[in-house]
Structure formats: C-alpha cells, structure tokens
Amino acid sequence: xxxxxxxxxxxxxxxxxxxxxxxxxxxxxxxxxxxxxxxxxxxxxxxxxxxxxxxxxxxxxxxxxxxxxxxxxxxxxxxxxxxxxxxxxxxxxxxxxxxxxxxxxxxxxxxxxxxxxxxxxxxxxxxxxxxxxxxxxxxxxxxxxxxxxxxxxxxxxxxxxxxxxxxxxxxxxxxxxxxxxxxxxxxxxxxxxxxxxxxxxxxxxxxxxxxxxxxxxxxxxxxxxxxxxxxxxxxxxxxxxxxxxxxxxxxxxxxxxxxxxxxxxxxxxxxxxxxxxxxxxxxxxxxxxxxxxxxxxxxxxx
Amino acid sequence: xxxxxxxxxxxxxxxxxxxxxxxxxxxxxxxxxxxxxxxxxxxxxxxxxxxxxxxxxxxxxxxxxxxxxxxxxxxxxxxxxxxxxxxxxxxxxxxxxxxxxxxxxxxxxxxxxxxxxxxxxxxxxxxxxxxxxxxxxxxxxxxxxxxxxxxxxxxxxxxxxxxxxxxxxxxxxxxxxxxxxxxxxxxxxxxxxxxxxxxxxxxxxxxxxxxxxxxxxxxxxxxxxxxxxxxxxxxxxxxxxxxxxxxxxxxxxxxxxxxxxxxxxxxxxxxxxxxxxx
Numbered sequence: 001x002x003x004x005x006x007x008x009x010x011x012x013x014x015x016x017x018x019x020x021x022x023x024x025x026x027x028x029x030x031x032x033x034x035x036x037x038x039x040x041x042x043x044x045x046x047x048x049x050x051x052x053x054x055x056x057x058x059x060x061x062x063x064x065x066x067x068x069x070x071x072x073x074x075x076x077x078x079x080x081x082x083x084x085x086x087x088x089x090x091x092x093x094x095x096x097x098x099x100x101x102x103x104x105x106x107x108x109x110x111x112x113x114x115x116x117x118x119x120x121x122x123x124x125x126x127x128x129x130x131x132x133x134x135x136x137x138x139x140x141x142x143x144x145x146x147x148x149x150x151x152x153x154x155x156x157x158x159x160x161x162x163x164x165x166x167x168x169x170x171x172x173x174x175x176x177x178x179x180x181x182x183x184x185x186x187x188x189x190x191x192x193x194x195x196x197x198x199x200x201x202x203x204x205x206x207x208x209x210x211x212x213x214x215x216x217x218x219x220x221x222x223x224x225x226x227x228x229x230x231x232x233x234x235x236x237x238x239x240x241x242x243x244x245x246x247x248x249x250x251x252x253x254x255x256x257x258x259x260x261x262x263x264x265x266x267x268x269x270x271x272x273x274x275x276x277x278x279x280x281x282x283x284x285x286x287x288x289x290x291x292x293x294x295x296x297x298x299x300x301x302x
Numbered sequence: 303x304x305x306x307x308x309x310x311x312x313x314x315x316x317x318x319x320x321x322x323x324x325x326x327x328x329x330x331x332x333x334x335x336x337x338x339x340x341x342x343x344x345x346x347x348x349x350x351x352x353x354x355x356x357x358x359x360x361x362x363x364x365x366x367x368x369x370x371x372x373x374x375x376x377x378x379x380x381x382x383x384x385x386x387x388x389x390x391x392x393x394x395x396x397x398x399x400x401x402x403x404x405x406x407x408x409x410x411x412x413x414x415x416x417x418x419x420x421x422x423x424x425x426x427x428x429x430x431x432x433x434x435x436x437x438x439x440x441x442x443x444x445x446x447x448x449x450x451x452x453x454x455x456x457x458x459x460x461x462x463x464x465x466x467x468x469x470x471x472x473x474x475x476x477x478x479x480x481x482x483x484x485x486x487x488x489x490x491x492x493x494x495x496x497x498x499x500x501x502x503x504x505x506x507x508x509x510x511x512x513x514x515x516x517x518x519x520x521x522x523x524x525x526x527x528x529x530x531x532x533x534x535x536x537x538x539x540x541x542x543x544x545x546x547x548x549x550x551x552x553x554x555x556x557x558x559x560x561x562x563x564x565x566x567x568x569x570x571x572x573x574x575x576x577x578x579x580x
Contacts, residue, residue: 036383037394044401044461050423051412067426113307128304135315137511139518141537142561145325145544145553146318152332169314176307230405232521233537237545248407252525266415273408284403288396291403292465 051277054270055079062267078271087242088272091250098160098246099228102167106224107217110175114213115205117176118183119191129180135173140233143169151238162238163246167231171224178223178294182216183209219294222287226280247276325554332548345555354531355556358539359563364448365535366516369455373512374505376456377463382497384464385471395468398461406458410525413454417441441526447533454522459515463508470504471497502578510571517564536560 054062055078057071082088116122117129147166156162186209194204210217235246242250254269284291326345330338349355384394401409416423419439428434440450474497482492520537527533529542540560544553 033383033386033388036379037388040380040383041394041397043457044397047409047412047416047457048400050416054415063421065421065426066430067421067423109307109310113304116304128308131311135311137514138315139514139537139560139564141518141520141540142557143315143318143322144541145550145557146321147314148544149321149325149330149550150318165314168310172307172310172314226403230407232405232407232524233541236524237541248405248521251411252407266418266421269411270415273411276408277404280403281400284399285396288399291399292395292469295465 048277048281051270051273054267055274057267059267063263078267079275081265081268082271082275085254085268085272087245087250087253088247090243091245091247092276094160094245095229095247098163098167099225101160101164102171102228103221103224105164106168106171106175107221110172110179110220111210111213111217112205113176114179114183115209118180119209129177132173132176135169136177138169138173140170144233144237147234148237157238158240158244160239160244163231163235166234166238167228170231171227174227174294175220175224178220179213179216182213182219186212215290218287219290222283222291223294226291229280251276322554322557325551326558328551328554330551330554332550338551341551345552348552349555349559354534355536355539355559357532358534358536361448361533362517362519362535362537365452365455365519366513368448368452369459369516370509370512372452372456373460373463374509376460377467377508378505380461380464381467381471385468395465398465400461401458402462402465404458406521407525409458410454410522413450413457414441414526417450444532447527451522451526451533454526455516455519459512463512466508466511467501467504470501474500506571506575510568513567513571514564517567518560536563 053069053071056074056076057068058073058075058077061068061071061073117125151157151162151166156165190208190212191204194208199207230248231246232248235249239245239249242253245253251269251272254265254272327340327342328338329341329344380398384391384398417440419425419437419442422437422440424440425434425437428438438446440446478496478500479492482496487495518537519535520541523533523535523538524541527538529538529546534542536556537560540553540556543549543556547553
C-alpha cells in the first residue's frame with residue numbers, strides 16, 4: 001500500500017482520499033463564485049455580442065421573428081454598406097482629425113502647465129490647480145449657449161475648429177492635472193544637474209522633463225483622445241452639415257442605402273458600431289493599466 | 303509656461319460662464335430680427351412657471367437616483383467578486399473598462415436595437431421564457447421608457463464604478479482580515495466592520511462623480527427620445543432651447559438653473575463628508 005508507505009515516510013501528509021475530497025469540496029465552494037463571475041461577464045459582454053451578431057446577419061434574417069441568436073448565413077454586406085456610406089466615412093475621418101488635434105494641443109499646453117504647476121512655487125499656484133480640478137466636473141451644458149454665440153461670432157460655426165476649440169474645456173483640465181501629478185513624482189536630480197550645466201528652464205523642460213514623463217503623456221493623451229472621440233453634445237450643436245459631423249453624430253443620423261423612413265437599417269448601424277468599437281476595445285485592453293493610472297490620479301486625489 | 307493653458311481655459315470656460323450669466327438677463331435670440339435687450343429677471347420668472355422644465359428636473363433627478371443607486375450596489379458586488387484571488391483577474395479588470403471606453407451614443411444605439419419592439423432580443427427572450435405575452439415597445443411606452451434608458455447607463459457605468467471601488471478595496475491591508483479571522487469574526491461581520499468603513503473614501507468619490515455625471519446626462523436620452531417632452535432631461539431641454547429653437551437668452555437662464563441644481567448636490571455631498579469627519 002503506497003498510502004501507508006507514504007504516511008510512514010512523511011507522517012504529516014494526509015491520506016490521498018481525504019486530500020481529493022478536500023480539493024473537490026473547495027471546488028464546490030467556488031461554484032457560486034464562478035457562477036457570479038460568469039453572470040458578470042455575460043452581462044458586460046452580451047450587448048457587444050448582439051451588435052456583432054446583428055452586424056453579420058443579412059437583412060432577410062435580421063428582420064424576422066423568432067429572432068435567431070446566431071446568423072445562419074453570416075455576411076459582410078452590412079460592413080460593406082456602412083463603409084461605403086459617405087457620411088459615416090466622413091464622420092470617422094472628422095472624429096480622427098478632431099480627436100487627434102485635441103490630443104496634441106492638450107498635451108502641448110498641458111505639459112507646459114504641468115511643469116509650471118508641478119515644479120515651481122508661485123502665488124496662485126494652488127488656486128490654479130483647484131480651478132483645473134473643479135473644471136473636470138464642469139457641466140458642459142452650462143456654457144453651451146455662450147460657446148454657441150462665441151463660435152458664431154468668430155465664424156467657426158459648422159467647422160471642425162469649433163469642436164477642437166470647445167473640446168479643450170473637457171480635456172485640458174484633466175490633462176493638466178495628470179501631468180502635474182507625473183511631474184511632481186520625478187526626482188529633482190536630473191533637472192538640477194541640467195541647471196548647473198547652464199540649461200534654461202525651457203531647455204530643461206523639453207530635453208529632460210518631457211522624455212521622463214513619456215508614460216504620463218501616453219496616459220493623458222489616451223484619456224484626451226477617448227474623451228474627444230466620445231463627445232456628442234457639442235458635436236451635435238456646433239456642426240450642421242453631414243460633411244462636418246463627427247462619427248458620434250453620423251451614427252445617430254444613419255438613414256441607410258435605401259433611405260427608407262419605415263425601416264431603420266439596423267444591420268448597417270450595428271456594423272458601424274462594430275467598426276467604431278473594435279479599435280476602442282483593442283486600445284483599452286492593451287493600455288488598460290495606463291488608463292486606470294490616469295483615472296485614479298484624477299479621482300483619488302479629488 | 304502656465305500662461306497658454308490659462309488663456310485657453312479662460313477663453314473656453316471662464317468667459318463663456320460669465321457670458322451665460324449675462325445672457326440669462328437678456329432676450330438674445332438667433333431668430334430675432336431686433337437686437338438683444340436687457341430684460342432683467344424675466345427669463346427667471348418664466349422659468350419658475352415653466353412646467354416642461356420642471357418635468358425635465360423630475361426626469362433627471364429620477365434618472366440620477368435610479369442609476370447611481372444601482373451602479374453603486376452592483377458595482378460593489380462586482381468589485382468584491384473581482385477583488386478575490388483567481389486566475390484571469392487582470393483580464394477581467396481590462397474587460398470591465400471596455401464599456402466605459404465606448405461612446406455613449408454607440409452603446410445607446412446598441413441597446414436601442416435590442417429594445418426593438420418587433421425584432422429586438424429582449425422581446426424575443428421575454429416571449430421564449432414566457433415572461434411576456436406580447437411585444438413591449440420599451441422605449442416609446444411611458445411606463446418602461448425611463449427604466450429602459452436607465453438600464454443603458456447602468457450597463458455602461460457599473461463596471462467603471464466597480465473599478466473605482468476595486469482600487470479602494472486593494473489598499474485595505476490584508477492583515478486586518480487575518481486578525482478578524484483569528485478573532486472568529488464572520489465574513490459578514492468583516493464586511494460591515496472592516497470593508498465598508500475603510501472603503502468609505504472610495505465610495506464617496508464614486509458617488510460624487512456619478513451623481514454629477516448623471517445630472518448632466520444628454521447623449522443617451524437624445525438618442526432614445528430626441529426632444530420628446532415627457533422624457534427630456536434638463537440638458538436635452540436646454541440644448542433644444544438654445545440650438546433648435548434659437549432662444550439663447552432663455553436657454554442661458556436654464557443653464558444657470560442647471561448649474562445651481564448641480565451645485566446644490568455638491569453642497570449636500572460636501573456637508574455630508576464634513577459631518578462624517580467630525
């Protein structure tokens with residue numbers, strides 16, 4: 001009997017049968033937990049599954065009851081229709097232009113401001129910091145009318161510039177805040193060495209500090225890009241013609257190939273949502289740590 | 303160095319804020335042929351008697367109470383589940399961030415299709431499981447429309463609330479639970495006596511952020527209902543007044559009112575925190 005031999009050799013080890021039962025008991029104990037985990041995953045994932053499923057389902061199957069949970073004749077037709085829709089393509093391009101410009105501008109302004117706020121002591125420094133922080137919870141709607149008049153007055157209405165300009169209000173404060181936190185966390189030695197070598201503050205900024213806060217720039221840039229990419233209220237209010245719409249506005253005004261008022265082209269709309277969603281899913285999964293670091297820098301200190 | 307950022311902030315936020323307050327005392331309009339006149343408090347007296355605006359306040363506050371409540375409770379459950387040790391926890395955390403990254407307009411469209419009164423998956427599931435005898439027009443029926451719109455926000459934001467709470471859970475020292483185990487405290491006691499008190503700061507941050515966010519909700523309501531009067535939020539009503547109707551002066555008064563209503567909530571939270579601290 002090996003069990004006996006084992007116990008004889010190593011008296012503390014329990015008999016095999018008992019060990020197994022303990023293991024299975026632990027497994028059974030974990031069942032409710034695993035079930036809960038499964039429910040959470042299904043809850044989060046199902047709407048995405050449904051969008052994918054609908055995007056690949058041909059219209060004839062899509063508008064039929066009872067509903068099929070998996071397309072029996074999967075097709076790329078909806079993707080083809082969405083991508084040949086000039087308004088949707090234009091929307092994607094406009095969103096990319098606006099979000100890209102907003103990100104670059106916010107990082108440029110924000111890193112300079114972050115350097116000043118994170119490194120130098122001056123009067124009004126904490127006032128400036130608090131102003132930035134309180135603006136991260138600023139209701140955009142509160143200045144809609146004034147921005148609308150301002151944009152009209154300077155003839156930016158229905159241009160992408162209007163969006164780049166107005167998005168600063170939602171992006172810049174958080175960018176400044178995050179970059180200030182990152183600047184503060186850097187050791188002073190390198191800067192001091194550079195100053196001793198006769199560098200000016202501006203030289204120190206872009207030759208020493210900027211490379212060091214590269215991770216901060218990625219984090220802040222990501223958050224800025226996502227915020228600009230998601231925006232809807234200003235995009236809806238400050239642009240008028242489809243050639244200036246961003247993708248969020250374009251996706252709400254889909255009329256489809258036929259342009260029929262009776263049947264909303266859901267297959268095409270779902271294909272469009274998948275096209276917009278997939279890059280975001282990949283981006284979030286890949287850079288999850290960076291995003292969370294930025295969000296908690298914004299939230300925990302609040 | 304701070305200069306450029308401050309100039310932009312002043313131009314894009316502080317100046318418009320002042321301008322909004324000024325406009326709220328005028329009859330500025332984009333339709334108007336005549337100029338803009340100072341009309342004193344007229345916009346505000348009209349606002350007090352504006353039943354549509356009052357209705358929009360009720361809708362917004364209801365939406366806020368329902369969504370923040372559900373997001374907190376569900377978010378806490380999810381945070382506790384994900385906080386325990388299991389393989390794939392990192393993946394799970396990443397997955398939870400995905401709904402947050404999707405534009406609200408997109409998730410609203412995804413759900414709008416699931417709610418479809420003929421071909422929607424909810425009606426189909428309901429019929430298959432014999433919960434429904436006939437199809438429900440979830441979005442257009444007055445008794446289900448608010449619930450339908452809340453469900454979208456809850457779906458999108460609960461995982462994010464869970465992540466905020468998870469960050470709070472992870473800084474609670476493990477040895478507290480070990481000590482409690484030694485003392486023979488049950489899991490439930492540990493939850494109420496250790497987890498909840500130490501999680502309080504994270505809970506407050508999550509609640510404040512979510513409340514302020516919910517009070518200015520626009521996207522999901524606009525996609526679901528457009529400007530339908532019985533299901534407007536404050537922000538939808540304001541946007542409609544300013545941009546569609548072109549009544550900038552009155553819209554500015556609505557903006558100021560929204561700003562004040564949100565400020566009231568901030569004051570409530572801040573006093574609550576101060577009372578707690580004493």
